[in-house]
Amino acid sequence: MYQPIATESSRKKLLTAYPSWLSQVQTYWWMWSGQNDKVIDYWTTVLKQDMSKPQISAVKFMIKAQAFSEAREYLERLIHIDTENIGEIRYLLARCYLGQGQLSNAIEEIELALDVEPEKAQYLDFLADCLLEIGDWQGAVEALNKSLRADPKQSETIFRLGTIYSYHGEHLEALRCFQGCCELQPNRPVYWEMKAETHLQLRQLPQAARSFERSLRFGMNPDVAARLAYCYIQLNKVKKGIDYYKMVLKYEPDHYDALCNLAAAYQNIGRSVDALTLLEKAKTIYPNDPILLNNLGYTLVHLGRTRKAIEQYQEALRIAHDHPLILYNLSICYAQKGNWNAAKETLSCLLTVDSNHSDGWILLGNVYDNTEEYDLAVDCYNRALNLH
Numbered sequence: 001m002y003q004p005i006a007t008e009s010s011r012k013k014l015l016t017a018y019p020s021w022l023s024q025v026q027t028y029w030w031m032w033s034g035q036n037d038k039v040i041d042y043w044t045t046v047l048k049q050d051m052s053k054p055q056i057s058a059v060k061f062m063i064k065a066q067a068f069s070e071a072r073e074y075l076e077r078l079i080h081i082d083t084e085n086i087g088e089i090r091y092l093l094a095r096c097y098l099g100q101g102q103l104s105n106a107i108e109e110i111e112l113a114l115d116v117e118p119e120k121a122q123y124l125d126f127l128a129d130c131l132l133e134i135g136d137w138q139g140a141v142e143a144l145n146k147s148l149r150a151d152p153k154q155s156e157t158i159f160r161l162g163t164i165y166s167y168h169g170e171h172l173e174a175l176r177c178f179q180g181c182c183e184l185q186p187n188r189p190v191y192w193e194m195k196a197e198t199h200l201q202l203r204q205l206p207q208a209a210r211s212f213e214r215s216l217r218f219g220m221n222p223d224v225a226a227r228l229a230y231c232y233i234q235l236n237k238v239k240k241g242i243d244y245y246k247m248v249l250k251y252e253p254d255h256y257d258a259l260c261n262l263a264a265a266y267q268n269i270g271r272s273v274d275a276l277t278l279l280e281k282a283k284t285i286y287p288n289d290p291i292l293l294n295n296l297g298y299t300l301v302h303l304g305r306t307r308k309a310i311e312q313y314q315e316a317l318r319i320a321h322d323h324p325l326i327l328y329n330l331s332i333c334y335a336q337k338g339n340w341n342a343a344k345e346t347l348s349c350l351l352t353v354d355s356n357h358s359d360g361w362i363l364l365g366n367v368y369d370n371t372e373e374y375d376l377a378v379d380c381y382n383r384a385l386n387l388h
Contacts, residue, residue: 054082056092063095072096087116091123098130106130121151128160137164155184159191166194171201182214189219196227205235222252226261233265241265256285260292263299272302290320297329306333322353328360335367343367358384 055074062071075093082089094109107130113123124147128140144161148154162177178195185191196211212228215221229244245262248255263278279296286292293316300309313330320326327350334343347364350357365380 054078054085054089056085056088059092063092063099066099068096068099072100087113087120087123090116091120091126094126094130098126098133103130103133107134119146119150121147121154121157124150125157132164137168140164153184155181155188155191158184159194162194162198166198166201171198174198175202182211186214187218189215189217189221189224191215192218193221193224193227196224200227200231205231209235220251222248222255222258225251226255226258229258230261233261238265238269254281254285256282259285260295263295267295267299267302272299275299276303288319290316290323290326293319294323294326294329297326297333301329301333301336306336309333310337322349324350324354324357324360327353328357328363331360331363335363335370338370340367340371 059071059074062068072093075089075096079086079089079093090109090113094106094113097103097106097109107127110123110127110130114120114127117123124143128143128147131137131140131143141161141164144157144164147157148161151157158177159181162174162181165171165174165177175195175198178191178198181188181191182195192211192215196208196215199205199208199211209228209231212224212231215224216228225244225248229241229248232238232241232244242262242265245258245265248258249262252258259278259282263275263282266272266275266278276296276299279292279299282289282292283296293312297309297312297316300306300312310330310333313326313333316326317323317330327346331343331346331350334340334346344364344367347360347367350360351364354360361380361384365377365384368374368377368380
């Protein structure tokens, strides 16, 4: 029975002691067992000794294994011998240069490869990689469009083009790309997800919801379900939104966004107790989120627990000192408790941060009314109405 060769001495004799097919079987064994160093060592020896025929498959493996120096050394010798495969040799050489951080050399080589085979989609895709590395996204888009003209059904290239457009704010172009991906491969959930996110960027909520639904049809993803729930809440389909948030929490009980957003949905329909339960759980996950602490305080106020709400707002302000909404909400609590001096102090901080906060001026006017400082109250009301 054949036994794999594992010793160093056997490996060094491999080229001469066994037929070439048996040597390749040995390399497959090393690859299968994760011994890439041995495979690289073997192919390096082959490439140094055998220039009789191009060893393109060996070079591709070495590039994949990031043995760029060894692959590049062989290719630089091969380029003067093999004129038949010159385009592919230059392409592989460009990949070696990129792997070694020599970007300008990589661009030069891939452009030479394209001089030989100008409509090779693989080369154009690689050129796009290089152009993106130097920040030339318009050039990358041009290269990818040429790639698509060479092979129009490359859904991954279309998807990549869409992500570039999306990143640079060209949402209509991105949507066109993602729509094309969905038409070519309608069972890929990520294509529908990105199409939905682009609809959201364009404020097309009904279309976004439909695309998120299609994405979920081809694969359950709690994050996608949470985004779909958000769409339904924004479309005022609160029950459907709540149902999808519940679905998210069924699959991922500690999904932070779902906990917070479902709590907000419950609060908006008057289910403050349910909202409080979710927010308290969310706080165990991220206890230092000032927005969470603000929402927790808001819910506690609606449950009549003003003193506890004040504690949450104060905790939030220790993290986000100048947050206008938290300062305003805390001021309301102080006013409700009749703590006029604390209310004045907090509102002073708020109006220093945002001197045009009309609700803040009105609340401060009410505080002055309650402390019988009527002239100051009138001044505050005038500021709220921009009459100062």
